[in-house]
Amino acid sequence: MTATVRFTPQIDADIARASTMFINGEWVTAASGETFPVFDPADGQVIAHVPAGGPADVDRAVAAARAALAPGSRWRVMTPQERGRLIWRLADLVEANLERLSALDSIDSGKPADEMRYFDIPFSVDVLRYYAGWPTKITGDTIPISYPASHGKRFHAYTLKEPVGVVAAIVPWNLPLLMAIKKLAPALATGCTVVLKPAEQTPISMAVLAELTVEAGIPVGVVNYVTGLGEVAGAALANHADVDKVTFTGSVPTGKSIVQASAGNLKRVSLELGGKSPNIVFDDADLDAVLEGAAAAAFATQGESCIAGSRLYLQRGIFDEVVRRLSEHAASIKLGRGTAPGTQMGPLISVEHRDRVLGYIKIGTEEGAQVVTGGQAPAGPEYDGGYFVQPTVLVNAHPQARIMHEEIFGPVVAAVPFDTEEEVLELANNTRFGLGAAVWTRDISRAHRMAAAIESGQVWVNCYQAADSALPFGGTKESGWGRETCRETLEEYLETKTVVVAL
Numbered sequence: 050m051t052a053t054v055r056f057t058p059q060i061d062a063d064i065a066r067a068s069t070m071f072i073n074g075e076w077v078t079a080a081s082g083e084t085f086p087v088f089d090p091a092d093g094q095v096i097a098h099v100p101a102g103g104p105a106d107v108d109r110a111v112a113a114a115r116a117a118l119a120p121g122s123r124w125r126v127m128t129p130q131e132r133g134r135l136i137w138r139l140a141d142l143v144e145a146n147l148e149r150l151s152a153l154d155s156i157d158s159g160k161p162a163d164e165m166r167y168f169d170i171p172f173s174v175d176v177l178r179y180y181a182g183w184p185t186k187i188t189g190d191t192i193p194i195s196y197p198a199s200h201g202k203r204f205h206a207y208t209l210k211e212p213v214g215v216v217a218a219i220v221p222w223n224l225p226l227l228m229a230i231k232k233l234a235p236a237l238a239t240g241c242t243v244v245l246k247p248a249e250q251t252p253i254s255m256a257v258l259a260e261l262t263v264e265a266g267i268p269v270g271v272v273n274y275v276t277g278l279g280e281v282a283g284a285a286l287a288n289h290a291d292v293d294k295v296t297f298t299g300s301v302p303t304g305k306s307i308v309q310a311s312a313g314n315l316k317r318v319s320l321e322l323g324g325k326s327p328n329i330v331f332d333d334a335d336l337d338a339v340l341e342g343a344a345a346a347a348f349a350t351q352g353e354s355c356i357a358g359s360r361l362y363l364q365r366g367i368f369d370e371v372v373r374r375l376s377e378h379a380a381s382i383k384l385g386r387g388t389a390p391g392t393q394m395g396p397l398i399s400v401e402h403r404d405r406v407l408g409y410i411k412i413g414t415e416e417g418a419q420v421v422t423g424g425q426a427p428a429g430p431e432y433d434g435g436y437f438v439q440p441t442v443l444v445n446a447h448p449q450a451r452i453m454h455e456e457i458f459g460p461v462v463a464a465v466p467f468d469t470e471e472e473v474l475e476l477a478n479n480t481r482f483g484l485g486a487a488v489w490t491r492d493i494s495r496a497h498r499m500a501a502a503i504e505s506g507q508v509w510v511n512c513y514q515a516a517d518s519a520l521p522f523g524g525t526k527e528s529g530w531g532r533e534t535c536r537e538t539l540e541e542y543l544e545t546k547t548v549v550v551a552l
């Protein structure tokens with residue numbers, strides 16, 4: 050009997066590989082023997098059964114990561130040049146596997162494969178190459194000290210930068226490979242070791258990433274990953290007494306639970322927790338550019354993006370035109386399976402999440418908003434079983450409405466008119482989040498005034514979600530702690546040791 054090929058032989062083999070997880074250089078099942086199903090969001094079919102890792106598996110992975118850090122270990126004695134070369138080699142391997150990884154993450158997350166091809170995977174490569182340059186540039190200081198000059202002694206004082214230790218990286222499902230690499234790359238650059246935990250919805254590409262770390266020559270135990278449910282495997286990592294740092298991207302409630310769990314051993318915590326980003330358009334802006342930016346802000350990655358421009362503030366004179374053009378565009382977006390040619394928007398991640406997003410649209414209309422376009426699951430046999438939601442534009446939401454304050458994480462944007470700069474600033478900052486924000490205007494003074502006054506981790510002027518591997522990315526307020534993809538990220542993975550020598 051010949052086995053049937055579901056996707057392609059390569060993809061099928063990768064999915065089969067994900068029936069194990071990677072601990073201490075070995076492909077293993079869960080100690081309990083249990084698994085959980087992974088669904089294809091385009092049709093609701095089960096595509097894989099992956100190990101339901103629990104505390105025993107987390108213990109093994111953390112022990113492997115700890116052992117790889119031992120004094121004298123291969124990883125510990127590696128020169129900065131060697132460490133940088135390994136990260137660069139991993140970048141080359143991710144790049145060489147671009148089509149494979151794009152297809153896998155697209156199948157698993159539902160996102161259009163083109164988004165993977167042109168953004169997630171190339172950006173992952175950039176992030177690795179950016180951090181590959183850092184190991185040779187991480188230095189301490191020599192510090193001229195005054196103490197205790199009165200005794201006439203002389204001192205030589207300096208700092209050493211040391212890896213924080215074992216890092217647990219808890220990864221979300223919206224950009225599976227990229228989010229893993231945003232955490233893995235600085236950890237490797239600083240000489241830490243890592244236990245990755247993919248989201249239960251999207252564990253598959255991590256199997257390929259683990260294979261590539263082996264091919265790159267990264268020593269055994271430096272990179273491990275455990276699949277499992279968040280409340281089980283994720284919580285076990287957050288609570289683990291031998292994990293030195295957790296880096297997490299996901300929801301605010303989970304972020305808060307990780308902070309609470311961290312109190313056990315006072316482990317370091319970095320958090321990237323999403324947002325409710327204002328996209329602010331003044332009537333002097335280039336409307337063609339605005340339309341393109343606003344559509345991407347609202348609908349890229351099905352709106353399952355922490356920086357989704359979900360609050361669209363439009364100055365009164367252009368409100369009708371922008372809403373009309375954005376709605377026409379939204380209605381024309383081709384929904385479909387992520388890997389199908391021509392698909393512009395894929396399904397949402399899960400049936401629960403689809404219902405949550407549709408629930409928010411219902412709450413919005415109950416609280417007085419009106420749907421201009423979309424608002425439902427699309428009809429048609431090609432959508433049967435899949436978790437699709439139409440791109441949706443809402444108007445007339447009250448400033449206190451829940452849809453103006455809670456992260457919907459779907460293709461849903463609420464457009465709100467405003468008159469003055471002061472008014473829109475107050476509206477924009479009236480949120481517990483502070484991740485992204487954009488301002489569209491040709492008035493350069495206003496652009497800088499707004500950029501200074503908006504409370505958020507990043508502000509884009511006349512563009513949306515411009516991302517670069519060297520640009521700090523992260524949030525203020527309840528959007529989280531710390532910054533990713535930049536120089537200061539390294540500090541979050543390092544400890545400073547002060548050495549004082551009496552001469």
Ligand code: NAD
Binds near residue numbers: 277301306324456
């Ligand atoms: P979540 O935060 O619960 O899950 C994200 C990751 O955390 C997953 O790997 C999950 O397994 C893990 N996790 C879950 N509970 C945990 C726990 N108690 N301890 C440790 N780890 C745990 O997110 P979700 O339930 O998949 O989605 C809910 C909402 O979160 C979304 O609707 C969206 O608003 C938000 N979200 C934000 C981002 C982002 O990029 N900031 C990504 C995914 C989800």
Ligand code: MN
Binds near residue numbers: 279300303
């Ligand atoms: Mn959750």
